[in-house]
Amino acid sequence: MPKTISVQALQRLPTYLNYLKSLPLDKDAKISARALGNALGYGEIQVRKDLSAVSDGGKPKVGYCTAELIRDIEIFLGYDDVNDAVLVGAGKLGKALMSYEGFKTYGLNIVAAFDSDLAKCGTDESGKQVFPIDKMENLCKRLKVRIGIITVPASSAQQVCDILVEGGVEAIWNFAPTHLSVPEEVVLKNENMAASLAILSKHLSEKDWNCP
């Protein structure tokens, strides 16, 4: 049975992994929770707690074996199990995601893309096929695609999402700046850049207010 973990801890795991992989390769290297915390700006206790869900490897006064910890986190995050994904909306952002090599490291494989604009259909510069959107439901079912990435404008995002769910997709990664409704068994993760920008611009306008 997989151990339970908080969403916050889960989201920190790739940061641990990324840092551990940036260290010099040495199969006997060890790292302590304190050293990890210092490098990443987390408290030592938090590091111990985060990693306890993933690894049994931390030993008092010795720390974690770096190579084992990397392996444990990768297994926990399912990076070994490649999940097939489709992307909908082959605009600028969609194309950037399609050609992003890094996703393979995370076990994400974009097998095809879809667009309502026939002019965008064909083979993309990333080498991936862009199909007309009316092929989507069938192709998702046939290829047993599990993840749908939405990079269409907000106005058509819910419609696209519904088709993906009909096609059997179990996880939606939404880049459109809008709320989406999905059935309970489908997981939805919003990547809302407008929300992030709101944080930044509010901070700047408050600074202006305080120091005119």
Add this chain to the structure above:
Amino acid sequence: MPKTISVQALQRLPTYLNYLKSLPLDKDAKISARALGNALGYGEIQVRKDLSAVSDGGKPKVGYCTAELIRDIEIFLGYDDVNDAVLVGAGKLGKALMSYEGFKTYGLNIVAAFDSDLAKCGTDESGKQVFPIDKMENLCKRLKVRIGIITVPASSAQQVCDILVEGGVEAIWNFAPTHLSVPEEVVLKNENMAASLAILSKHLSEKDWNCP
């Protein structure tokens, strides 16, 4: 004095705004907190609370004047005040962000980009200039740039961040999957796609575990 608002509410404001702007244009149109909540999947009480920081316009049994509410949210988010930004790392993601027209709506204006690879310097297809990274600190100071967008690999993100802060940047939008340290007066917003993917792939691997 600006009213205070929670980070969560602040991040929901662009979603309200986006929905309100998708409605038919009618200067006398009204919308109730309940209707807004239903459309966006939020509770009515949460909608009232979120919008109370932004607008005095909600009237019992009448609701908010849609056009006024749009205006109030835009002013609150500072979309009228254009903030100049620079982007560092003119790879695929960087290029996608550079050519994203939508940022103008949010008051974000990318004035220039930087890259350590001289082959990427010159005029980008978006029409924006990409400069060598050693020009960055001076150019940020000279143009009084307030926002720095980091789209470099994790290994060089902290170094880039330090140069931006030296150059007087007050807000960092980080797309590199790593922890960054910034001085207290600088706001940092992480856009960590690896963290989002961790949520999705964990969900899928748990489903596999439960239904073999």
